[in-house]
Amino acid sequence: MxxxxxxxxxxxxxxxxxxxxxxxxxxxxxxxxxxxxxxxxxxxxxVPNESARQLRAGSSKALALILLDAWLPYFHDLSRGVEDVTREGGWSLFFSNSNRDSAQERRNIEMFEAHRVQGIVIYPLDDVVPQLERLADRGIRSVVVGPIAPSSKVASVLFDDVGGGRLAGEHLLSIGRRRILFLGSPTVSQSNDRLQGLREAVAGAGASVSVLDVQNLITEDGLRAAEQIVAMAPEDRPDAVFAANDMVATGVLTQLLRHGIRVPEDIALVGFDDVDQARQSVVPLTSVRQPGYAIGRAAGAALLEQLADPSAPPPAPTPFSAELVVRESTVGR
Missing domain, CATH: 1.10.260.40 (lambda repressor-like DNA-binding domains)
Incomplete structure (x- = not known):
């Protein structure tokens, strides 16, 4: 019973x-x-009664998407990609936001487990693979957007964040910048990978990389970080800033211009993601393009592939390479 x-x-x-x-x-x-x-x-x-009824009848068509920070524009694009491909397959998609909170991330996974969605796409803060592997044993499939430890039960979609950081560093070196400040969040693995790529690019090039940690990777973080740059003596300021995403870069740009610091003449600026705001800003931002919509579609497709054949192993990781989009914030008009 x-x-x-x-x-x-x-x-x-x-x-x-x-x-x-x-x-x-x-x-x-x-x-x-x-x-x-x-x-x-x-x-x-x-299993809750309604979910059990649906599963017995074969009528449950519910999936879940758990986002790291739903308010960032990049996640808007990623969400549309997941939603479009799952809707095309006849599935319903439920959304939740972890808001960069480990406890909330666990609660979101538990909530969808309790409601017995058949699959989860997640852009995580923490290592969620053990929890997702336990769900796989109960028939709930999953796809992680980002790097994970090897798993025979959980699929992943990968973007080359290290390569993106390397492209940003190589570009800044090519335009003669040697004092580079990186703005990122040490709690986000993708941010750390972008910093790693930057350091690899400048190694042995006679350039220095300094790091200023920001908390939430939002525009306000960029505004506050730029206040510290403004407070420096001109000779002590970096000649380039690489921000871990475009929102932070937009905040930096705004604050520098408010104080008469020219971009790129005084400080070159590179962002990451290439969201719409990058090309729309008063000084269009050079940015590393991360195709959020395409990544979302790939993640949704990987999940549907698992659901179509539950006995098969997860599909091989889908890799996406980085592309640098050069605009006026580094090379001027």
Whole structure:
């Protein structure tokens, strides 16, 4: 006989209403309660009744997309790609935002597991592969956008962030810049890879790379970082800034221009992602193009491929190479 909510509650040592909250409103529960309920559900193999009904009938057509930061323009493009390809396949797609919060990221995965979506595409903050492998054992397939440890159960779509950072560094060297400031977030692996590529490019070239950490990779971070540049003596300022994304670069550009610092004459500026704002800014930004829409479509297609043949191993990672788009923020008019 299938396990019930009461069975889960008894094993977890909580009330039935707590189990109901876990399934429908997990954010209202504390971490300890969520973990007890999750462990009981896993041990009993409990599936919410509606999801079980759909799965028995073969009618469940729900997938999930979990984003690192839904407010960034790059993720708008990626979301459209995932949604378009899954909709074309006749699937419904639910969205959630982790907001760069590890606990929220885990809760989002748990929520979709409880509702038994059949597949998940995720752009993660943390290493989520162990959690996704556990879901794979229960029939929920997944695709990670970004690098992951080797896995026989989880697929991935890759972008060459190291190569993108290398392109930015080589370009800045080619226009004579030697004091390069990198703005990025050390908690985001892709940002760290972009910094690695930059350092590889300038190694042995007589150039220096300094690093200023930013928290959220948003425009406000760029504004604040540029305030520190403005406060420096002119001879101590970098002659180039490489920002881990275009939003940070846009903030830097705005602040520098407000204080009469010329871009690119005084400081050259490179962003990353090549979102629409890069070409629309008052000084169009040189940027490393990351094709968010195409990456999203590839991730959605990789998920549908797994769902079409659950017995097959995950498809090989889909690689995307970097491309530098040169504009006025580094070479002028």
């Amino acid at each position: 299938p396990a019930s909510v009461k069975d889960v509650a008894a094993l977890a040592g909580v009330s039935s209403s707590t189990v109901s909250n876990y399934l429908n409103h997990p954010h209202v529960l504390g971490e300890a309660s969520r973990e007890r309920v999750r462990a009981a559900i896993e041990q009993l193999g409990y």
